[in-house]
Structure formats: C-alpha cells, structure tokens
Amino acid sequence: MKVTIIGAGAVGATAADNIARKEIASEVVILDIKEGFAEGKAMDLAQTASIEGFDTKITGVTNDYSKTAKSDVIVVTSGIPRKPGMTREELIGTNAKIVGGVVKSALEVSPKAVIVIVSNPMDTMTYLTYKIAAEMGISKRKVIGMGGALDSARFRYRLGEALGVAQSDLHGMVIGGHGDTTMIPLTRLATWNSIPVSRFLSAEALKEVSDKTMVGGATLTGLLGTSAWYAPGAAIGQVVESILRDEKKIIPSCVYLNGEYGQKDICLGVPVVIGRNGWEKIVTLRLSNEEKAAFEKSADAVRAMNAAL
Ligand SMILES: NC(=O)c1ccc[n+]([C@@H]2O[C@H](COP(=O)([O-])OP(=O)(O)OC[C@H]3O[C@@H](n4cnc5c(N)ncnc54)[C@H](O)[C@@H]3O)[C@@H](O)[C@H]2O)c1
Numbered sequence: 379m380k381v382t383i384i385g386a387g388a389v390g391a392t393a394a395d396n397i398a399r400k401e402i403a404s405e406v407v408i409l410d411i412k413e414g415f416a417e418g419k420a421m422d423l424a425q426t427a428s429i430e431g432f433d434t435k436i437t438g439v440t441n442d443y444s445k446t447a448k449s450d451v452i453v454v455t456s457g458i459p460r461k462p463g464m465t466r467e468e469l470i471g472t473n474a475k476i477v478g479g480v481v482k483s484a485l486e487v488s489p490k491a492v493i494v495i496v497s498n499p500m501d502t503m504t505y506l507t508y509k510i511a512a513e514m515g516i517s518k519r520k521v522i523g524m525g526g527a528l529d530s531a532r533f534r535y536r537l538g539e540a541l542g543v544a545q546s547d548l549h550g551m552v553i554g555g556h557g558d559t560t561m562i563p564l565t566r567l568a569t570w571n572s573i574p575v576s577r578f579l580s581a582e583a584l585k586e587v588s589d590k591t592m593v594g595g596a597t598l599t600g601l602l603g604t605s606a607w608y609a610p611g612a613a614i615g616q617v618v619e620s621i622l623r624d625e626k627k628i629i630p631s632c633v634y635l636n637g638e639y640g641q642k643d644i645c646l647g648v649p650v651v652i653g654r655n656g657w658e659k660i661v662t663l664r665l666s667n668e669e670k671a672a673f674e675k676s677a678d679a680v681r682a683m684n685a686a687l
C-alpha cells in the first residue's frame with residue numbers, strides 16, 4: 379500500500395513517521411515544494427528503520443508528482459500554519475491556492491486514492507477538495523477532512539486531566555467545525571469505560587473540559603509559536619490506518635453532507651465509518667436541542683468561510 383504525504387513540514391513528517399513505524403503502508407512518498415526538503419526528511423526518517431524495526435520504504439521528492447502515482451492514500455498537509463493570536467480561518471487566502479493546486483496534481487496521477495485533507499482552515503479546504511474531486515468524477519466518499527480525530531484526542535486528554543484517570547479508558551467525540559468556536563465536544567455522550575462522565579464531573583467541570591478542548595490548537599500555538607504536530611501526526615496515522623487496514627472505525631471526520639444532520643452542500647465534522655474505500659457511512663447521532671443548535675451555528679460559520687473561496 380502506498381501513501382503520499384504532501385508537505386514535508388512538521389505535521390507531514392510526523393504523520394510519515396507514524397505511518398512508517400507502525401508499517402501501516404509499505405511505501406510512503408513525501409512531497410514538498412521546497413528543494414531537497416522532502417528528500418532530507420525522508421532520508422532522516424528512513425535512517426530510524428533499523429532502530430525502530432520497520433520496513434516501510436520512505437522516499438522524498440521535490441514537486442515531482444509522477445513519483446506519487448497510484449497512491450492508495452494522499453494526505454495533504456501543505457500550506458502555512460497559524461502564529462499565536464491568529465485564527466485558522468486567516469490562513470484561507472494562502473492555503474486555498476496551495477491546496478487547490480496540489481489536490482489537482484495529486485489526484486491526476488492517483489485517481490483511485492482516498493484523500494485526507496489536513497491543511498487549515500480544514501473544513502473549507504475539504505470543501506474545496508470535494509469540489510475539485512467532483513469535477514474529476516471522484517466520489518465524495520474518497521474525500522476526508524482530518525480534524526475530529528485530533529479534537530477528540532484532545533477532548534479525551536482534558537477529560538483524563540479532570541477525572542485523574544487514564545485517557546485510554548475514556549471515550550468521547552468532537553463534531554462540528556475544526557475551529558476555535560465551531561467545535562462541539564459531546565460531553566453528554568462521553569464515557570469512562572461505558573459510564574457517562576457526567577456521573578463523575580459537575581456541569582461546571584464538563585464546561586471547562588469542553589472550553590479547553592475547543593481552544594486546544596490555539597493553546598498549543600501560543601506555547602509553541604506555531605501550531606502543533608505530534609497529536610496531529612498521530613491523528614492522521616489513525617485515519618490512514620482505518621483506511622488501509624479497512625478497520626471501519628467510527629472517527630469524527632469532515633465529510634460532504636447532503637441532508638445529513640440537516641445540512642447540505644457543506645463539509646463538516648460528523649461521526650463516519652472509515653474503511654478501505656474512504657468514508658463508508660455517516661453515523662446519525664440523536665443530538666439534544668442544544669447540540670443541534672450548536673451544529674447549526676457551526677455550519678453557518680463554515681458556510682460563510684466557504685463563500686470566501
Ligand atoms: N487539520 C488539523 O487537525 C491540523 C493539525 C495541525 C496542523 N494543521 C495545518 O496543517 C498545515 C501544515 O502545518 P505544519 O505545521 O506542517 O506547517 P509547516 O510550515 O511545518 O509545513 C508546511 C509545508 O508545506 C510545504 N508547502 C507549501 N506549499 C506547497 C506546495 N505548493 N506543494 C508542496 N508543499 C508545499 C512547505 O514547504 C512546508 O514544508 C497548516 O495549514 C496547519 O494549520 C492542521
């Protein structure tokens with residue numbers, strides 16, 4: 379199985395590291411526009427193989443899409459990250475041009491690939507990719523925006539912190555947009571080994587968990603001076619693994635909605651079953667009135683951003 383990662387920066391290289399270490403793919407190609415950069419990252423990563431004990435082949439190329447041909451999965455991380463004080467939405471001008479170009483070039487040589495969009499503002503970049511893919515006759519099910527996997531991991535981190543228990547014993551999902559104000563951490567449905575967390579945490583404590591989850595990316599950007607990469611890289615690995623190993627995991631992801639959750643002609647985060655052919659099924663949750671209202675508000679904000687395209 380072949381995975382192409384476009385963008386050899388912090389997130390792209392960390393995703394490549396995760397995919398190679400776990401041997402999720404037999405081959406990883408990293409592509410970047412900066413001369414020699416992807417080649418350097420690929421060589422450095424490949425030199426960990428004998429220590430880590432993996433056999434995934436890793437190569438890097440400078441803007442040569444022919445080397446990415448016949449990929450099973452394409453991951454798009456090319457584009458600029460935000461700086462402290464910025465929103466993801468402010469990246470749209472630069473990143474829409476970059477993402478539009480790379481998606482066309484990558485899909486032309488890998489028309490059967492599942493494409494995972496990471497570049498921000500992710501919901502709008504996924505919508506842009508959906509439009510390009512549709513023009514090329516590629517199914518909407520092959521276009522997946524990665525945000526919910528990361529936001530849900532941050533949600534479990536904050537729940538673990540509040541409860542003082544292992545994150546691995548906690549479950550919870552974040553749906554809606556991948557923005558500081560558009561995310562919807564589903565505190566009502568989160569569980570500690572199947573028991574609702576509301577049995578153990580007060581409404582105030584749950585609100586604090588939710589608030590901290592929503593600004594998870596901004597908090598890290600403030601600390602790091604640029605946006606995060608370890609958890610984003612791991613979350614990309616989780617999505618790519620569910621595709622290539624046909625795991626059919628339910629992972630909240632940004633997909634094209636055509637009436638589901640009361641929304642049309644928009645890409646937004648909802649729980650989906652992810653397998654070999656991309657997203658196979660949208661899982662419909664019974665949302666409370668409050669959650670429904672938050673989802674509508676989130677959709678309105680993302681739609682306004684899509685209009686800027
Ligand atoms: N969806 C998410 O959950 C999530 C998580 C983290 C970061 N991100 C986003 O991912 C993107 C990348 O973040 P990063 O920290 O890796 O940034 P980075 O600056 O470290 O890397 C970006 C790379 O893209 C490359 N690039 C730019 N234009 C290109 C083109 N036309 N073709 C090929 N490569 C090109 C750059 O040379 C650079 O190496 C940002 O937009 C960031 O906001 C999204």
Ligand SMILES: O=C(O)C[C@H](O)C(=O)O
Binds near residue numbers: 459556596599605610
């Ligand atoms: O916060 C960002 O700008 C990057 C990414 O979307 C994240 O959530 O880490």
